[in-house]
Amino acid sequence: MVLFRRFVFLLALVLPAAVVVHGESTDSSSSSSLDGQQESQAQQSAGAATQPQMSVQERIRLRRAQRQAQTIHDTYSPQWEAFLGTGYLRFIPGPNKERVAYYGWDTALTRYLSPRLGVTADMRGYYGTAYVGLNFAAITRPAISEYGMLMGPTYRVYLRPKYSISARVLGGATLGNFSSDTNGFGSTALGLYPDGFTYAVDPGLIGEANVSPDLSLRVGGEYYLTGFGSSFQHSFGYTVGFVYRFGNKMK
DSSP: OOHHHHHHHHHHHHHHHHHHHHHHHHHHHHHHHHOOOOOOHHHHHHHHHHHHHHHHHHHHHHHHHEEEEEEEEHHHHHEEEEEEEEEEEEOSSTTOOOOOOEEEEEEEEEEESSSSEEEEEEEEEEEEOOOOOSSSOOOOOOEEEEEEEEEEEEEEEEEOEEEEEEEEEEEEEEEEEEEETTTTTTTTGGGGSSSSEEEEEEEEEEEEEESSSSEEEEEOOOOOOOOHHHHHHHEEEEEEEEEEEEEOOOO
């Protein structure tokens, strides 16, 4: 009987404490669960707020790239390109002679096989005055000229809506006229190269600034290699002029 009373007394003490502990643990777990749900919802809300913003920026970037690509295609897709301009060249007119400042004209027609690759036919003329020094003919500054006909590939290396950079390599023949102003003494008597045809090679870089989709301003660097008098003439200069694009547009 005494044991039974002691057991009942212990139960009376333990049960209230167990209820309190259980309630606290339940409240703690409920609070933790609620906090976790609130944090998850906050993260989802932040993600939902960020995702549309990134999507809008991405769409803007893609639309800008599409517009730029379309402008580049519209500008450089015509099949034909015509150039008309002027040129300057530093040329050696004879062995041991001073360089001549050549001034001239340059015209070219390019048929493009793609927006980047084309085939160019070029014609040019140069005019200058050669200093030959004192001589028996009393001619010190005869006028000389040169005319070239070249052809070769042109490749647009860099394309942008407002400008482009191209490289080309032209080859062909050039005609030198060095004796027409020598009063019949001939060019070789004055130390100039003999008249006649020789080869010409012209690698160069071209920069174009677009005024409109069909019209652009061109500046090109020239390295003009010729072979008058069985020797090499390494001439450097530039051309400046306008380019007009026309014809059917490539896909």
